[in-house]
Amino acid sequence: ASGPPKSTIKASSAQKTVIIASGPPKA
Structure with a gap:
Protein backbone atom coordinates (compact mmCIF):
# COMPACT_ATOMS: atom_id res chain seq x y z
CA ALA A 1 0.00 0.00 0.00
CA SER A 2 2.05 2.91 -1.31
CA GLY A 3 -0.91 5.27 -1.27
CA PRO A 4 -4.08 5.97 -3.25
CA ALA A 21 -12.25 28.70 -6.67
CA SER A 22 -15.90 28.68 -5.57
CA GLY A 23 -14.98 29.83 -2.07
CA PRO A 24 -15.59 28.16 1.31
CA PRO A 25 -18.38 25.54 1.64
CA LYS A 26 -21.87 26.90 2.28
CA ALA A 27 -22.31 24.32 5.01
Whole structure:
Protein backbone atom coordinates (compact mmCIF):
# COMPACT_ATOMS: atom_id res chain seq x y z
CA ALA A 1 0.00 0.00 0.00
CA SER A 2 2.05 2.91 -1.31
CA GLY A 3 -0.91 5.27 -1.27
CA PRO A 4 -4.08 5.97 -3.25
CA PRO A 5 -4.13 5.66 -7.07
CA LYS A 6 -2.96 8.67 -9.08
CA SER A 7 -6.46 8.99 -10.51
CA THR A 8 -7.80 9.47 -6.99
CA ILE A 9 -5.11 12.03 -6.22
CA LYS A 10 -5.96 13.95 -9.40
CA ALA A 11 -9.66 13.87 -8.54
CA SER A 12 -8.97 15.13 -5.03
CA SER A 13 -6.72 17.90 -6.33
CA ALA A 14 -9.31 18.94 -8.90
CA GLN A 15 -12.06 18.93 -6.27
CA LYS A 16 -9.95 21.03 -3.90
CA THR A 17 -9.24 23.50 -6.70
CA VAL A 18 -12.97 23.80 -7.44
CA ILE A 19 -13.75 24.33 -3.75
CA ILE A 20 -11.07 27.03 -3.47
CA ALA A 21 -12.25 28.70 -6.67
CA SER A 22 -15.90 28.68 -5.57
CA GLY A 23 -14.98 29.83 -2.07
CA PRO A 24 -15.59 28.16 1.31
CA PRO A 25 -18.38 25.54 1.64
CA LYS A 26 -21.87 26.90 2.28
CA ALA A 27 -22.31 24.32 5.01
